[in-house]
Amino acid sequence: MKTIAITKYGSADEFKEIDMDRPVPQENEVLVKIHAFSINPMDIAGRMGALGTPFTDKWSFPLVLGWDFSGVVVQVGSQITDFKVGDGVFGSAKTAHEANNGTYSEYVATDTTELTHLPNGLTFDQAAALPIGGVTAYYGMNHSLKLQPGQKILIQGGAGGVGLFAVQIAKAFGAYVATTASENHRELLKSLGADKVIDYHKESPADVLNDFDAVFDTVGDIDTGLKVLKPEGKLITIAAQPTKEQKNASFQFTHGTGKDLDALAELVLSKKIKLEIQSLPFSVESVVAAHKSIEGRHTTGKIVIHEEN
Template identity: 70%
Template sequence: MKTIAINQYGSADEFTMVDMPTTEPQADEVQVAIHAFSLNPMDIAGRMGALSSPFTDLWAFPLVLGWDFAGVITKMGKAVTGFNIGDAVFGSAAPAHAANNGTYGEFITVNTKELAHLPAGLSFDQAAALPIAGLTAYYGMKHNLKLQSGQKILVQGGAGGVGLFAIQIAKAFGAYVATTASANHRDLLTRLGADEVIDYHETDPAAVLHDYDAVFDTVGDIDTGLKVLKADGQLATIAGQPTDEQQHDQQKKVAFQFTQGSSQDLADLAQLVVSGQVKLTVATLPFSVANVIKGHRSIESRHTTGKIVIHVTD
């Protein structure tokens, strides 16, 4: 199969086209012909050699990166239930996938823990944008913060890939949503449902927001988030490790989020998209080395809004 791989850690220029054998599915796995995959900041870290165990336990060069995908099942292990050959699916590869079993290629072999059927009304390109960023936000709202209708939440970093999902999912749950972003993102975030957009270049969020039930931090500014919370509020961060002092701030709860989503969570998230409650901001590029390099550079610039998807095949 054709893959886009690296032969050493380094810059985006390390990517090259490499032919690799496909991986046969084990009893609890399926093989999927990839129609689309998306790029994530985690991919950048992997390319630069900044990830450690367990991510890198099975890695060697040439290395195929990537976790998010959508495609069609081509082979199945004998213990798999709930799926059939020919099913359109989307999901995420295991964190510690083998070196030749990332998503930057034509096939991937995965277990079904984070695999869901592609619902009618959702394209492969759209579905490939959901798993890591979307599931991170969904898990945060539903399982971690347990957000309820009528509560107030601050999403720090609303214009990023996870932040865009978090704003819309929080609104779908019935919350009042404030977010931080640059001024040039205000119109987009307002259209997506944010009740309040604070330009962090001009205004300290803690100066204008008070007594919030929850904070979802995607930028690593835990101190500001804690100041916004009410006494028994809760903060979840995906961008920093809380200090001992931050973890003992009055009755406030603060913790790093370890996302442990499920197939059902993916299916529920997809339905939010199909129903129009979550709108996707996706830039789609054809499958090529040049476009993967372009996508990585765009993410590294920190000016990407939404998700970058690489379209492999129709």
């Protein structure tokens, strides 16, 4: 099968097109013909050798990176009952996948922990953009923070891949949403429902916000986030490890499920989430360009790589 892989850790220019053996699904797995995959910041960390266990436990070179995908089931293991050959699906590959079993590829074999059916009306490109970024944000709003209508939340880093989801999901939950971003993202975030956009280059949220119920931190600025909370408020971060002194702060370990993906898909289909997607054709050049864009913080929303029609 055709893959876009690396033969050593390093820069984005290490990617090559390499023919590798197709992964073989285990009895509790499905094999999916990939139609599209998206690229996440953790992919960049993986390419640079900055991810440790459990991600790298089964890795060797050549290595196919990637987790998010959408496609069609072409084979099912003997224990699989909820999916059949021909089903459109989307989800996230196993955290600790084998070297030939990332999603920058024609096929992926994965269990069904974070897999669901592709609903009518959702495209393969849209579906591939949802899993890691969308589930991380949804898990934060729904499970970690248990956000309620009328509550006030600050989302630090609203224009990033996770932040854009978080702003829209928080609004769908009925919250008042403040967020931080650079001035050039103000209009986009306002159009997505943000009630207040703070240009972090010019002012600190701690100087203009107070008595907030929740903070969702995607940038690693826990101290500033804690300053806007009410005494019983809660901060969840996906970008730093809180110290013992930061008592109202917790790190989020995301454990997404197919039901979380279903909820995200419904929010997209009901137009409560607007996806910002840049779609590129399946090629080494596309993956290199995507990695460099994300690494240089030049990306708004998600970059999706899809097969040619």
